Amino acid sequence: MDATTDRLLVLKGDGLEFEKLEGQIADLGKRRDALNARLMQLGEAGAALAEIEAASRELGEVDDLEQTLSERWLELAEIAGDI
Numbered sequence: 379m380d381a382t383t384d385r386l387l388v389l390k391g392d393g394l395e396f397e398k399l400e401g402q403i404a405d406l407g408k409r410r411d412a413l414n415a416r417l418m419q420l421g422e423a424g425a426a427l428a429e430i431e432a433a434s435r436e437l438g439e440v441d442d443l444e445q446t447l448s449e450r451w452l453e454l455a456e457i458a459g460d461i
Contacts, residue, residue, distance in 0.1 A: 396458070399451045406444040413437040 413433055420430050 393458075396451065396454045399447050399454070403444060403447050403451060406440055406447070410437065410440050410444065413440060 417433050
């Protein structure tokens, strides 16, 4: 496929994926912010180490998924000519 065909595929079929990714990335950003706030609360309250570690692991997973989805979003945006 050439660049024009790729762009048309993104605009037609992958446009839905693009929109879905935007929503997922926004949701993950909110979750990341909530986890950061939770970690601050746990730290200030002197919570058990296991609880802090669990929240930290979840934060890492959220960050990893957000990074993966953002990379895909950038791929689609680049193909569509948005960036």
